[in-house]
Amino acid sequence: MKLVIGNRRYSSWSLRAWLACRQAGLPFEVEVVPLFGPDWDAVRRTLPALAPSAGKVPVLWDGQAVVWDSLAILDYLADRVGRDRFWPRETAAAGLARSIVAEMHSGFAALRTALPFNLGRKGEPVAIDAAVTADIDRVLTLWAEARARFGEGGPYLFGTFGAADIAFAPVVLRLISYGVALPGFAQSYAAIIDEHPWIAAWRAEAAAETWRIDSYESPLA
Secondary structure (H helix, E strand, O other), rough: EEEEEEOOOOOOHHHHHHHHHHHHHOEEEEEEEEOOOOHHHHHHHHHHHHHHHHHOOOOEEEEEEEEEHHHHHHHHHHHHHHHOOOOOOHHHHHHHHHHHHHHHHHOOHHHHEEEOOOOOOOOOOOOHHHHHHHHHHHHHHHHHHHHHOOOOOOEEEEEEEHHHHHHHHHHHHHHHOOOOOHHHHHHHHHHHHHHHHHHHHHHHHHOOOOOHHHHHHHHOO
16 A cells, blocks of 8 residues: 655644554555645646545555545545454444544634644644634543543543544644643643654654745744
């Protein structure tokens, strides 16, 4: 398999797909496409690896199969290796996990816009408006419900690491990057995600990348 991703420093959707590939346990290679370079409009139209997705990342190539969109990639991999590797077995837990993953996938526009994903940031806080605060409060509510109802088996949202943690890992890194204050239970969960060896590996690769996207670095840098 080959996973096509964007700059690790900035691409939260790429991180989700990469974590899904790691969770699946299948061998895969990575191709990085630097996003929003000077010739980006031409590159995204002509690069064969991005053709099926109309120039968007991530894209997973698996023989004759090609899948794009991080949630579609996660579901595809779950079908390949067994859904229990990604989703809780118990019906009520699985229902909540699927719901919060879908909500993360389609929502939280204020949070995404105001706090763009940037692993180069070192926790410098920024002003947060009411819409972003509401998004953060909603994230914390979802984490609290998952942990309280189904987190007894381990430190992750549903006990063991799975699809919900993959979906929210970039949110954790966003909140850390912007120095957002978190209540105790959320601090503990954020630390567990940030200390995960896969996250450490992604951070190291991101730090080694030289590409920069000015609009993501300024004025919040």
